């Protein structure tokens with residue numbers, strides 16, 4: 216039975232789903248050295264933001280097939296290392312959207328009405344009504360940085376509360392911003408005009424210290440900043456300084472450069488509100504993310520695709536389902552051309568022909584690479600790491616299209632250039648979904664792929680087929696089917712044989728010695 220390690224607190228509903236297919240061990244708060252020790256026995260890991268999945272843990276996880284992040288941000292997982300190792304990384308892109316947006320809105324209102332300090336004051340037996348005069352958010356300007364799922368929900372609610380909305384997000388269209396009632400502006404204008412600034416961006420090289428001393432200097436003295444996105448997007452020292460000098464009016468932070476928050480000047484100010492990364496901490500969100508991610512882990516352990524894999528570009532389950540026969544075709548042809556070419560492959564060209572030319576090429580290309588590398592890497596290569604493995608091995612991938620080729624309803628042509636020469640194959644799907652190899656090295660044939668195959672390039676002359684047949688018979692190899700393809704009579708030809716048995720040692724050399732045979736290749740599909 217598969218084994219899943221749950222390394223952060225996850226709602227029981229997720230554990231129940233995983234338990235349908237696996238032994239689930241909940242071991243939270245383990246130090247990294249302990250994780251490295253135990254991870255080799257696990258097929259999957261499920262976590263929140265508390266566990267750092269480092270490259271060392273990934274390298275030790277030799278059985279790992281999937282890492283599930285019960286939340287949005289996967290910045291606590293070394294995704295490139297997982298990808299290289301063929302491990303699917305999944306998250307729950309929408310499970311905690313509302314929770315995080317509502318936390319940001321709660322922070323904005325708390326800042327405006329001094330809720331945390333007023334609460335503390337009453338609990339200290341005081342009644343300080345004058346001290347806590349607040350500000351209304353109605354008709355104030357909210358600057359939303361990052362207009363994705365959470366930023367959009369914040370914008371929607373803020374609009375309904377009468378706020379004017381500015382937004383900065385270089386990857387969002389004007390139409391989308393218009394729909395949300397936001398005016399897209401550049402960052403400087405957003406900083407200068409906003410009464411409230413809320414961050415809803417991932418931490419990337421571009422967003423690291425996006426709010427720094429210079430940015431803070433551009434804001435109004437009445438401005439308040441909210442960060443319920445990622446620590447490190449604000450320079451915390453610069454923020455503490457700006458608050459101390461009265462350059463801005465307040466800040467509310469849920470996320471920090473280092474978590475848990477250590478020694479920090481941020482604790483010194485009443486007008487800074489701090490929460491311990493609670494954005495996703497609602498009962499509803501924890502059920503949503505636990506179900507979302509546990510279902511994906513269960514599916515992957517059962518051999519099914521994951522719906523929110525962050526490291527399988529373009530391969531959503533819908534696409535996988537719709538394209539499954541073509542992916543199978545691409546894998547088969549990749550495997551075939553890789554074996555025909557042999558040696559070190561330097562370039563793979565994938566040509567989508569006929570009707571196939573108008574479909575999404577990326578999944579087909581990935582499947583072709585997977586097939587190509589499957590002889591060398593066996594089960595180590597999968598849809599996650601195929602492209603990266605090809606790159607690391609120096610295989611150049613070229614994708615082309617030719618809609619004018621009208622054989623079958625659509626066909627796929629692969630050619631592989633390697634250290635031993637160049638070979639090409641074409642294949643298509645019949646109306647019943649069966650795969651046909653329709654061309655080898657430019658010679659038209661029509662054979663289904665089979666487990667064991669023999670291909671020869673020979674002179675088209677009487678007697679040669681008989682000689683190969685008797686040679687195979689003398690080694691007790693049964694021929695299931697045979698086809699010859701040629702371009703001109705008595706010129707060069709290709710023979711494709713499907714065999715019931717693998718070719719015994721030495722027989723291929725015997726075949727190449729037959730007069731008229733130029734080349735012979737055995738293939739296992």
Ligand SMILES: NC(=O)C1=CN([C@@H]2O[C@H](COP(=O)(O)OP(=O)(O)OC[C@H]3O[C@@H](n4cnc5c(N)ncnc54)[C@H](O)[C@@H]3O)[C@@H](O)[C@H]2O)C=CC1
Nearest residue numbers: 288315361362363364365384386415416417443444494495
């Ligand atoms: N505090 C918490 O507990 C939680 C925090 N989060 C964090 O909130 C953030 C936003 O999450 P979602 O809205 O779900 O993600 P999303 O992917 O839907 O939205 C992120 C937006 O940021 C934009 N963006 C990327 N780079 C940018 C840049 N340089 N400048 C401006 N905009 C940029 C993207 O175009 C996108 O629209 C993430 O960092 C996520 O990890 C999410 C859930 C809970």
Ligand SMILES: O=C(O)CCC(=O)C(=O)O
Nearest residue numbers: 263264286287288495496
């Ligand atoms: O697991 C958590 O509570 C953190 C959520 C979060 O930060 C995210 O989903 O990106």
